[in-house]
Amino acid sequence: MNTQALGVEYYLAGMRAALDDLPPNEVAEIMEDVEAHVAELSTELGENETIEQRLGSPEQYAQELRSAAGYPPRTERLPVTTKKKLLSRPRAAAWGLAIATGVTLLAGTAALREPAILLLPGVILVLSLALVHDRGATQAEIMALPETIKIKEWLTPEAGTPAERALAYLRSLQPAWWLARAGLLGLGAVLLASRDILGFLFVAAIAVVSVYAGPRAKTDRRWLWFSLPASALAVGLLFQVIDTTADNLAYNNRSVYQQVPSMPQYENIYAYDENGKLLTNVLLYDEDGNPINAPRQYYGCSGDDPQPMIPANRYPRPKIDYENGTCYTVAPDVSAPSSTEDTPPSSSDAAPSSPVSPTSVSPSK
Known part of the structure; x- marks a missing residue:
């Protein structure tokens, strides 16, 4: 540490000693501004000039600051005999x-x-x-x-x-x-x-x-x-x-x-009465009055071919055949696929019929 720094530290230590009768926080508040001022002043001193010549002795300068801040004159600090507070x-x-x-x-x-x-x-x-x-x-x-x-x-x-x-x-x-x-x-x-x-x-x-x-x-x-x-x-x-x-x-x-459950798809629906007789030309609707439409696939009926105009919710649906470049409708067989095991349709209750051969080329209404 150089002579100049030693002089600054010596001067500040003397000031702290002159202020030691004040509470520590108040001493710290005073010295916070003074330290920077004294250090800056030391750089402006001449070759043979000292800080005391500019500011006076540490005790005098401390007394000036004490008076400017409104503190009372210095008193001797009494020895502390009380125990420090645990929670300060x-x-x-x-x-x-x-x-x-x-x-x-x-x-x-x-x-x-x-x-x-x-x-x-x-x-x-x-x-x-x-x-x-x-x-x-x-x-x-x-x-x-x-x-x-x-x-x-x-x-x-x-x-x-x-x-x-x-x-x-x-x-x-x-x-x-x-x-x-x-x-x-x-x-x-x-x-x-x-x-x-x-x-x-x-x-x-x-x-x-x-x-x-x-x-x-x-x-x-x-x-x-x-x-x-x-x-x-x-x-x-x-x-x-x-x-x-x-x-x-x-x-x-x-x-x-996670496997997503697949919903079964139906292309046709067969309805029976309580006696097990197959019902034809049945129109199905849901609770909101919307038609219940199963998917329809007319294989071969594309381009300019006429497609049968069949209500999408009429069951059982006729079979669609494609022959000689024209789409035909074939009435469904009354001997429809078997129903559930609980109510199997009786063959004696259903009127026998034979498959209807391809007829008109005009679509059925």
């Missing part, structure tokens, strides 16, 4: 951030079905951030918590180890993750567009702001209350999209192998 404002805010991030991850897996579930982690985040929003951008009190220090130790492996190299590589991918996160959130918004317009607008707004929040959180720790839950929501949405896609693929595969 910084700890409540830190744990609120951790809990809200976990809840957002779980909520993200169901957000496409019920977007209103995101209100729960949103309320937790707002309340926890409100506890420390006025403590400055660095959030020094939260960074000084024992649990925060422990996490930083876990995330700072020894130099030269594989874990350190892997962590350094992952940190280099942060800009790519910020874009991927915005893409996942945008996909979730698109999937919500047709079902929940408010959910679509909410998730789309998170996607847009997340692009700005990523790099901003590195200098202003208050943005972590947005950036971390946004990442958790993106991961939760990714899990839900994967699960939904897998279900759709499995459903489609089942549909391919």
Whole structure:
């Protein structure tokens, strides 16, 4: 470290000592603006000029800032004899951030079905951030918590180890993750567009702001209350999209192998009365009065050949023959195909008849 930097650090340390009777958060707020000013001033000094010549001693400059901010004159700090509170404002805010991030991850897996579930982690985040929003951008009190220090130790492996190299590589991918996160959130918004317009607008707004929040959180720790839950929501949405896609693929595969029952097709219908006698010229209709028409196929009757004009719902239908280039109708045999086993038609009840040979060339009406 050069002489100039040492002078700046020495001057700032003297100011902190002169302000140490104030609450830590107020000292941090004062020093946040002073550090940049003193560092900039040190670059403008002459060859033999010092910071004290410009600003006065650290104690004097600290007293000026204290008076300008409305703080009382310095008093000696009394030794702290009371036990620290277990749940302080910084700890409540830190744990609120951790809990809200976990809840957002779980909520993200169901957000496409019920977007209103995101209100729960949103309320937790707002309340926890409100506890420390006025403590400055660095959030020094939260960074000084024992649990925060422990996490930083876990995330700072020894130099030269594989874990350190892997962590350094992952940190280099942060800009790519910020874009991927915005893409996942945008996909979730698109999937919500047709079902929940408010959910679509909410998730789309998170996607847009997340692009700005990523790099901003590195200098202003208050943005972590947005950036971390946004990442958790993106991961939760990714899990839900994967699960939904897998279900759709499995459903489609089942549909391919599922046999579709085929409906029987009839070309003719034979009706019998209660005595087993074949009925002729029967017209059939459904419950809506529509004719019940079985398929008709006139083999050979094409082109300019006349086709018999037979009502499509008259049964039993005559047989259509094609002979010498002309279509003929042949009356159906009264000895029709056998009926069901329960009511077999009796040959004695049906009047005998012989097949009718081809007759007129004119179509039957």
